[in-house]
Amino acid sequence: MIINHILLDEPELEFGDGGKHIDPRLGLVRHGPLQPFPGDRISIGVIGTAETVEGFERWIDRLKSAIPGSSEKQPNLFPPFPGLGNNNPFRCPFDVAPTTRRVLPVRDIGQIVGLGKHADAVNAAATLFSDEATAMLEASDKPDVIVTALPFDLIMRVVNDVVADGEDDAAERDDNPIDFRDLLKARALHLQKPTQLAWPTLWDDHARIPRKLRNTQRRVQDPASRAWNFLNALFYKAGRAPWRLPRPEDQLKTSFIGIGFYRDRSGQRLLTSTAQMFDERGRGLILRGGRACTDKGDLHPYLDRADAYDLVRRSLKAYQAQHHHAPARVIIMKTSRFQPKEADGIEQALSEANISYRDLVWISESAPVTMFREGDYPPLRGQLISFGRDALLFTRGSVPYYRTYPGLRVPRPLFIRPYSKDTPVADVAKEILALTKMSWNSTQFDGALPITIRAARQVGKVLKHVPVGQKEATEYPYYM
Helix, strand or coil: CEEEEEECCCCECCCCCCEEEHHHHHHHHHHHHCCCCCCEEEEEEEEEEHHHHHHHHHHHHHHHEEEECCCCCCCCCCCCCCCCCCCCCCCCEEEEHHHHECCCCCCHHHHHCCCCCCCHHHHHHHHHHHHHHHHHHHCCCCCCEEEEECCCHHHHHHHCCCCCCCCCCCCCCCCCCCCCCHHHHHHHHCCCCCCEEECCCCCCCCCCCCECCCCCCCCCCCCHHHHHHHHHHHCCCCCCCECCCCCCCCCCCCCCEEEEEEECCCCCCEEEEEEEEEECCCCEEEEEECCCCCCCCCCCCCCCCHHHHHHHHHHHHHHHHHCCCCEEEEEEECCCCCCHHHHHHHHHHHHHCCEEEEEEEEEECCCCCCCCCCCCCEEECCCCEEECEEEEEECCCCCCCCCCCCCCCCCCCCCEEECCCCCHHHHHHHHHHHHCCCCCCCCCCCCCCCCCHHHHHHHHHHHHCCCCCCCCCEEEECCC
C-alpha cells in the first residue's frame, strides 16, 4: 500500500470587500465582516436578575474600549480586542435597549433553587426564561438576539454538571439528566429569535466557577477572547455573516450535508437530524429525519433506504428553493459508516435531482492508527496521511501561526473513509479542514470537527426535547 504524506495549507476566509486572511480576528479587524450594513446595529435583549442584567450591560459598555491581549509570547493566539469604538471589527454597535431587558425577581430564582429534583428545577428554569422571552417579544422594540444572564446560584442548580445536595444516593440520581441549555433552546424555537447563555464569568474578571461543578475542564477565557467569541456569536445569530469560505470561479456549486443521530428523551427512539450548509456563508437548513437503525453492536446508526431517500430529497428541495437551482455537487458526511441500502436511497435521490458529482464520506473520530511528530509538539494541523482510498487528517495540532499547540490533550486525527466518491480524498480533506473554521461560537480557527458534523450534533441535542410532529425551526442559529 502506498502512503502519501502532505501538509495542507491553512484555509483562508473571506471578509468584507473581498479581503482574505486565515485568522477570523485579524480578518475582521482589517476588512470588517462579510455583510456590513450602513447604520446597522445589533439589538440585544437580556433576561436575568437585577445583578446579572446590570453586570452584562456594564460589560457591553466596557467593550467600547480596547481590551489588551493576555500573552506577549503568543500574540496571534491571544490578540487584543480593539473595542467597539472607531476600530470596531464588526462595523456596528451592540446595545441593550431599556425595553429589551427583563429583570427576574430573586424570589423566582430562589423557588427554582429550592426544588428537590434536578429535572423539576431545569424544567422550571427553562419555563421561566422562555416565558420572559415571550413577554419581551410582545413589545414593539424586538431585539435581534436574546441573552439569558444566569446567576451563579441558578447555574449550580440547573446546569448538568452539578452535584446537587440530596442526590448522592444512586436511587435518586438521574442517569439521563436534562440539559438546561438544550431544553431552553427547544422551548424557545417557536419564538424565532436566537438565544445566548451568559455566565457571570463573562463580565466579571474576578468571578470563579464554584467548586461544586463537576466539570473542572470548563476554563474561563481571558477578557479579550471572551469579547471576541461572544460578540461574534451574537453577530452571526443576529443574521449577519462575519466571514465565508472563498469560492474560486471554477469551483462547483456544492451543498454540504452533515447527518447526525440522537435519542429522544425516553432513550428508546434513535432519530436523525441533518445540518445542511446551503453555501460558503454558512447558512444552513435544519431537517429532522426518520427513525434510525443500528448494527448488531449498536455502534453505527444508519437510515433505512426509504428514510435516507426522503431526507436527501427534502434537503435538495430546500437547496433549490433557496438558490433557484440544484447544486452541481453534494457531499454527505456522517460519523458512522454507510450501509448499502442507506447509500442506495441517497444515490436514488441524487440521481433523480440530476446531481452530477456526489461524495459519501464517513468521518470517524476514533482512528485505528495515528501519527507522532518528533520532538515535544504534536503533528501540525492540516497534516494529511492518505493510504489507498482512506486518509488521516489532523484538524487539531500544532499551529505555526499560534506558535504552539492550543489544546489540552494529545490531538486525535479524523479518519476519512469515503463510501463512494467523485472527488480525490485530498480535496475532500481540504474541504473538511476549511469547514472546521465555520463555527461562529469561537474565533479561534483550529476547530476539531467540520461544521456539518458539529451542527448536526448540536441540533440533535435540542431536537430530543421537541416532540415528533411538532414543527422545528429550520435555521441553525436557533440551535447553537
